[in-house]
Amino acid sequence: MIIGIDATPLDRPSTRRRGIGVYSRRLIEALSLKNENLGHPHRFLLTRLNGTTVTERDQVIVLPAIRKPSRFQWLLDRWTVPRFLKRCRVDVFHATDFFSVPESETTKVLAHVHDMIPFVFWNQYSSQFPFDMRWLLRRARQRVHYAQRIITDSLHSKQDIAELTGYPEQRIHVVYFGPAVASLLSKSDGDQAGEDVPLPPYFGHQQGESYPYFLYVGGTDFRKNLPFLIRAFSAFSEKHSEVRLLLVGETFFMRKLAEVDEIYKEIERLGLHNRVQMTGYVNEKLLRLLYRRSRALLFPSFYEGFGLPVLEAMAAGTPVLAARASSVPEILGDTGLYFDPHKEDSLIAAMEQIYANDRLRSDCIERARRRAQLFSWEKAAEQIFKIYGEL
DSSP states (O other): OEEEEEOGGGTOTTTTTSHHHHHHHHHHHHHHHHHHHTTOOSEEEEEESSOOOSSTTOEEEEOOOOOTTGGGHHHHHHHHHHHHHHHTTOSEEEEOSGGGOOOOSSSEEEEEOOOOHHHHTHHHHGGGSOHHHHHHHHHHHHHGGGOSEEEESOHHHHHHHHHHHOOOGGGEEEOOOOOSSTTTTSOOTTOOTTOOOOOOSSTTGGGTOOOOEEEEESOOSGGGOHHHHHHHHHHHHHHOTTOEEEEEOGGGGOTTSHHHHHHHHHHHHTTOTTTEEEEESOOHHHHHHHHHHSSOEEEOOSOOSSOHHHHHHHHHTOOEEEESOTTHHHHHTTSSEEEOTTOHHHHHHHHHHHHHOHHHHHHHHHHHHHHHTTOOHHHHHHHHHHHHHHO
16 A cells, blocks of 8 residues: 655654654654564555655655745645645655545545644633634634545543544544553663663752752653642652652743743742743653653643653653553553642642552552563554555
């Protein structure tokens, strides 16, 4: 078969380092490797806004691009993508972005819908979107019906898609994926038992000091529930003044964003500027170390389509304290500690447990590592190849 894959999330500044961009890259790598192992039964064509390949085996089709404002790319895509599918005789098109589902008379379409967050929280998010984006979101919800099948990341998202779009539930496939950070399941980069690998200058490391810390990895928008996290940590640190909180994510240095400014103000209001630190984006090597050295990952999100940092922490051997909400229990199972994302005392109690009880912490790490083995890109590629064949 000739299979087209939308790789444009790797090109857009708003997505290339975040969930959908990271996911798309790992997916393409896994599918390419699967195809190679099977003796190349399929030919993959990647649609991109530039000519960069993802693997040595890629063939890239460059689509015309709207650079500024990039959110208008869909105007071109509606015309250029169907033409590409017909011209290249593509059998199956894998639309990795909610907005990239094309209408085609010649090609079967597999739509990858990660979640329905903009619609679940429409009242909170819609006022932040310009008029054209609100219109596009509504139109995208209708356009998923152009797809013969849908892939999504969790059972929770599957239920939301069926409920909010009316798409037949029996044609929605749940495909769990693997950790986005490469080689989390193995110790590497010198981080072996008994070796002292220095971290960058977080929390006084430049003075030779070292502090225990809790870790958060992810975005900063409303559903991430970060002001709640900071208030709970403030109360916890009154008793444990030696403990720090490290916030990792690309948007933490974007103070012009209202939700980021709110986080800074909450830190200042509570007098936590010496106990809470933000890193912005970090590379994979450093992120592995940050996971492994932390006391636990704190994940207070109200809603996740999957919750990738949860799986990354599990694979890295980091205990997870997570809100019992949306899809997270599907991923974490019984390997971490849960709390109520509306009750700060609930999170504080979980932090106390994991901080004071080394036996509990070791047990969580061992169970999480075993469960993380259930999630892999190899398994995801195998499931997706089966769907390609059915189409």
